Each structure stands twice: as C-alpha cells, then as structure tokens.
Amino acid sequence: MNILIVGTGYVGLATGIALAKKGHKVRFYDKDKEKIKLLKKGKLFFFEPLLQEALKEFTKNQNVFFFDNLKEALENIEIVFVCVGTPILKDGRTNSKDIEKAIKEIKKYATKDLVVAIKSTINPKVYTSIKNILASSKFHLSVNPEFLREGSALNDSLNPSRIVIGTENEYAKKILDKLYAPFEAPKIFTDPMSAILTKYASNAFLAMKISFINEIANLSDRIGANIDDIALGTGLDPRIGKDYLKAGIGFGGSCLPKDTKNMVKYAKEIGIRLDLINSVNKINERQYKVVIEKLQKHLVSLKSRTIAIFGLSFKGDTDDLRNSISLKIIKDLEKEGAILRLHDYLAFKKAKKIINNAFISDIPYFVAEGSEAIVIATDWKEYSHLDWEKIRKLMKGNLIIDGRNILDKDLLKKIGFVYEGIGRK
Ligand SMILES: NC(=O)c1ccc[n+]([C@@H]2O[C@H](COP(=O)([O-])OP(=O)(O)OC[C@H]3O[C@@H](n4cnc5c(N)ncnc54)[C@H](O)[C@@H]3O)[C@@H](O)[C@H]2O)c1
Structure with a gap:
C-alpha cells in the first residue's frame, strides 16, 4: 500500500520503517526541511538503536521516500499517519497548533479518498477539532495510538503488544485491517474515544x-x-x-x-x-528531591561542592532530554551553588547546547575526576560495568547517590564508597 507519514520523529520514523519492512511503500514528510535533508542522506537526527541501520537499508532499496513538500508527498497516497508532536502548555492543556496545522494542510492538498490515522497522542477535545476540520466524505478518520518505547522504537513498531484502531468509519477499518494484516499482534477495533482513552x-x-x-x-x-x-x-x-x-x-x-x-x-x-x-x-x-536531600545529609551545604551527575537523558539508550529528571536535579544543584560535572554517553552534545557553567563529557572517568559525590540520574546499563575502583581513586570524595538503583552496592561499599540508593537498605 502507499503510505505517507507526516512528522518524522521517533513515532513517525519507527512506524514508517516498520511498515516498509512489511513490504509497503512509505513516504515521509516533515515541516522541518533540515530533517528531511538529513534523512534523504540516510542520516538520523536523534539516536535510536536499530533505526539508523534500517533507515540506510531502506533508503537504498527505494522503498522509502522523503519529501519536504506535502502536496507532492500526498499524490496517490491511500493512508496518511499523523505523527506530529502534541506537547502541552504550562497549564497542562494540549498545544494543538502543530497537529491542527498538519491536518489543515492534509485537507488542503488531498485530492482523493484518504484514510487519516492519528498516531499522535491526542485527547478527546483535539480529536473533535480534527474531526471538524476533516468533515468531508473524502476523509476516513481513525485514531491509532502508538505504544512504542524510545530505546526500542523499531522493535516495538515491528512487534507491537497490541494494535488499537478507533474509528466510526467502515472504510478506514477495512483499510487499516488490511494494512496491519502482516502484524501478529492482537487488534482491537473500537470507537475513537475508547482508542484515545486506551x-x-x-x-x-x-x-x-x-x-x-x-x-x-x-x-x-x-x-x-x-x-x-x-x-x-x-x-x-x-x-x-x-x-x-x-x-x-x-x-x-x-x-x-x-x-x-x-x-x-x-x-x-x-x-x-x-x-x-x-x-x-x-x-x-x-521524587527527584530525594537526591538533593541525600546529598545534603552527607555533604551538609552543597555550595562550591563538586558533584558529578552520571546520565542526562530521561532514560538509557536515548539522547532525548525532554522532561529529563536529571535536568531538574541539575537546576536545583545550580541554585545551591554546586560545581557540576556532567556525563552522558549520547545526550552530552545536546546538553552542551542548553547547559552553561558545567564540565560535560561522554567519558565517565573524566567527569568523576575531582568530584565529591556522584549521582546516577539515568539508567544507562553501562554504569554498572564501569571500573569503580578507578573512579574511587579519581574522586575527591566517596559518596554515590544511585538514583536508579542500578549499581552493585556491596561492591561499591567494599571499594570504599558511601552508597545511597533509593529505598535500598
Ligand atoms: N516518543 C515516544 O516515545 C512516543 C510514544 C508514543 C506516542 N508518542 C506520541 O507521538 C507523537 C509524536 O511523538 P514523537 O516523540 O515522535 O515527536 P517528535 O517531536 O520526535 O517528532 C514530531 C515531528 O513532527 C514534526 N512536525 C511538527 N508539526 C508538523 C507539521 N505541521 N507537519 C509536518 N511535520 C510536523 C516535527 O518537525 C517533528 O519532526 C506525540 O503525540 C507523542 O505524544 C510518542
């Protein structure tokens, strides 16, 4: 089938590449021309295991195409998956600007019958607004929520635990049922509101x-x-x-x-x-405040104390800094007047763009040097395999706050660390 993905972030790319792997012809469109330029060269602009290799493979195989022009991208398309971001405003309401703009543009350029499947996470209010925009018999609307996890996005898209399709439109149901036929996951056909709430x-x-x-x-x-x-x-x-x-x-x-x-x-x-x-x-x-409290318990004042933070991304195996707990800890420690040394295997580059006044590196041993305490803020599994004896020698102090409970506390204590996990005896 001829498919168009609108929005080439984690969800859009993983969904599209998974569909290409199942034999469909997939086009991608993003409003960000720079992203499309990179993708055309087979380059990913964020880190996601397996996606980079798959992208290269499929760009070569001519099964996958990238567009920075929606009108051209929509030609002869049967299904469009809307995968644009749906962030929230400070007060918790959806910022529906991007998704409504994408829907209006799809409406403008669609020339024939089109199944519009919403993969972005939307609430009932946004759904109603989309439904009103697409109020024409040409559009066959459905809500097809995404459940993938960053760090295993492609695998999750290829092997979903379930496929939920919420629609009142029989044509959309038939087409999406056919599209997802090669996937083994249980399919739940329901109404749009139930899909949203699922x-x-x-x-x-x-x-x-x-x-x-x-x-x-x-x-x-x-x-x-x-x-x-x-x-x-x-x-x-x-x-x-x-x-x-x-x-x-x-x-x-x-x-x-x-x-x-x-x-x-x-x-x-x-x-x-x-x-x-x-x-x-x-x-x-x-919850993140427990880190600050534990540091204060041992160091009393944090002013001019050198503290190393291991992990900046919101979880391991990604360079995504959105809503990262680590950044909250950093902000509080900055306020307390601590001297910060920051480590992340992938997010260090992105972090350098938004954090000033801190030493930032992708080498944990450099970051540990001269620190009085280390805080594990992200569950990078690599941290449990570090040479902790070497780290102990590099540090000025010996305090470890393991905010993700991933280190071997007995080993660390044996080496001479003062270890604090979260709720670990
Ligand atoms: N990231 C996840 O783990 C995940 C999992 C499940 C569901 N979701 C949901 O899926 C949606 C997308 O999430 P994401 O993490 O992939 O977002 P993202 O920010 O990584 O990507 C969104 C993309 O949409 C593009 N875009 C924005 N407005 C556009 C427009 N009008 N036309 C074309 N492109 C446009 C942006 O340039 C960006 O490349 C969100 O609603 C999110 O809540 C995300």
Whole structure:
C-alpha cells in the first residue's frame, strides 16, 4: 500500500520503517526541511538503536521516500499517519497548533479518498477539532495510538503488544485491517474515544506503578527495608507484574509526564476529578528531591561542592532530554551553588547546547575526576560495568547517590564508597 507519514520523529520514523519492512511503500514528510535533508542522506537526527541501520537499508532499496513538500508527498497516497508532536502548555492543556496545522494542510492538498490515522497522542477535545476540520466524505478518520518505547522504537513498531484502531468509519477499518494484516499482534477495533482513552489509561497505569514503588521506596528508606526485595516480592504476583516496579527518582521523557498532566487537565475541564492520576504526578514531581536531600545529609551545604551527575537523558539508550529528571536535579544543584560535572554517553552534545557553567563529557572517568559525590540520574546499563575502583581513586570524595538503583552496592561499599540508593537498605 502507499503510505505517507507526516512528522518524522521517533513515532513517525519507527512506524514508517516498520511498515516498509512489511513490504509497503512509505513516504515521509516533515515541516522541518533540515530533517528531511538529513534523512534523504540516510542520516538520523536523534539516536535510536536499530533505526539508523534500517533507515540506510531502506533508503537504498527505494522503498522509502522523503519529501519536504506535502502536496507532492500526498499524490496517490491511500493512508496518511499523523505523527506530529502534541506537547502541552504550562497549564497542562494540549498545544494543538502543530497537529491542527498538519491536518489543515492534509485537507488542503488531498485530492482523493484518504484514510487519516492519528498516531499522535491526542485527547478527546483535539480529536473533535480534527474531526471538524476533516468533515468531508473524502476523509476516513481513525485514531491509532502508538505504544512504542524510545530505546526500542523499531522493535516495538515491528512487534507491537497490541494494535488499537478507533474509528466510526467502515472504510478506514477495512483499510487499516488490511494494512496491519502482516502484524501478529492482537487488534482491537473500537470507537475513537475508547482508542484515545486506551492510550491515556496505559500511560497513566505505567506512571502509577512508578510513583507507587517510589512512594514505597521512600518509606523503605526510613525504616531500613530493601526496596529491591519488596519490588520482587510484590511484582511476582501475576496480578501485579514486576515491570515498571523499579524504584528511583521518577519518570521523565516526552510521554508519561505530558500525558498524565494532560489527562488530569482535560478531565477537570469537563468536570471530572482524576485524583489518583493527579497524585501520581505530584509524587513524581517531588521524587527527584530525594537526591538533593541525600546529598545534603552527607555533604551538609552543597555550595562550591563538586558533584558529578552520571546520565542526562530521561532514560538509557536515548539522547532525548525532554522532561529529563536529571535536568531538574541539575537546576536545583545550580541554585545551591554546586560545581557540576556532567556525563552522558549520547545526550552530552545536546546538553552542551542548553547547559552553561558545567564540565560535560561522554567519558565517565573524566567527569568523576575531582568530584565529591556522584549521582546516577539515568539508567544507562553501562554504569554498572564501569571500573569503580578507578573512579574511587579519581574522586575527591566517596559518596554515590544511585538514583536508579542500578549499581552493585556491596561492591561499591567494599571499594570504599558511601552508597545511597533509593529505598535500598
Ligand atoms: N516518543 C515516544 O516515545 C512516543 C510514544 C508514543 C506516542 N508518542 C506520541 O507521538 C507523537 C509524536 O511523538 P514523537 O516523540 O515522535 O515527536 P517528535 O517531536 O520526535 O517528532 C514530531 C515531528 O513532527 C514534526 N512536525 C511538527 N508539526 C508538523 C507539521 N505541521 N507537519 C509536518 N511535520 C510536523 C516535527 O518537525 C517533528 O519532526 C506525540 O503525540 C507523542 O505524544 C510518542
């Protein structure tokens, strides 16, 4: 089938490349001409495992095409996937400027029947606005939420846990059913509002598990219990499940904080209180403060103290800094007058553009040099394989705050570190 992807970010590229791998002809359009220029050369402008290689392969195979002109890109297209960003405003409402602009342009240039599948995360209000813009029998609208995870985006797109298609339009249903035939995942056909809520409910539930275990970890810290054992003992109950029960300093990224806040805000606007999800957000917003408290417990004043932060991206295996918890910690430490040394394997380049007055490197040993404490802020698995004896010698102090509970605390203590995890005895 002839497919067009509008918006070439994580979701757009992973979706399009996965569809190309299944034998479809895929065009990509983005309003950002620079991105399209790079993509035409087979280059990705962000880090995502496997996507770079797949992009090169498919650009060569002529199965994948890039456009900076939507009118041309839309010629002979049967399905368009809308994958543009849907950020939120400070007050939690959706900033629907980009998605509405994309929809209006699709309306302007479409010349024949078109299935429009919305992959961007939207709330019911935005859906209604899109539906009104596309109120013509030519457009067959559906909501097809995306559940991929950054760091495994292509794999998730190729092997989704489920495919949710929300539509009131029989033609859209038939075409999307055919398109997704080569995928083995269960398909859930439903109405648009239920598809929208399935996406929000999924993200809210994941966020809830994280805030839940973080709250228990804070209690565990106080009474001297071990959150690793608690999470295992709790998560092995099949009704609960052990995924997303890793205690730490909170969730960041471009989805969970945005979608949970947006959900609460939207519900409030229509007179519904989402107390549980609101609490999940509140717990998350303050959770990172445990790092500052633990540093102060050991160092007392943080003024002119040299502190190394290991990890800047919102999670390992990505260079995405959006809503990163690490950046919140950095801001607080700057206010306290600490001297900062920052490490990330990938996000160091992006970080250099937004953080001044800090030494930033992709080599952890350089960053550790002369520091009084190290904070693990991102769950890069590489951190657990570092030469910690060497790091101990390079440091001025010996404090480790493991904000992601990924290091071997017994080993570190043996080397001579003072170790603090989150809720780890
Ligand atoms: N990143 C994730 O892990 C993830 C997972 C599931 C769902 N989502 C949702 O998917 C959507 C996209 O997320 P993303 O992370 O891929 O975003 P992104 O910011 O990486 O990419 C969005 C792209 O859309 C382009 N764009 C914006 N307005 C446009 C327009 N009018 N026409 C054409 N292109 C336009 C931007 O230039 C950008 O390249 C969001 O709604 C997000 O909430 C994201």
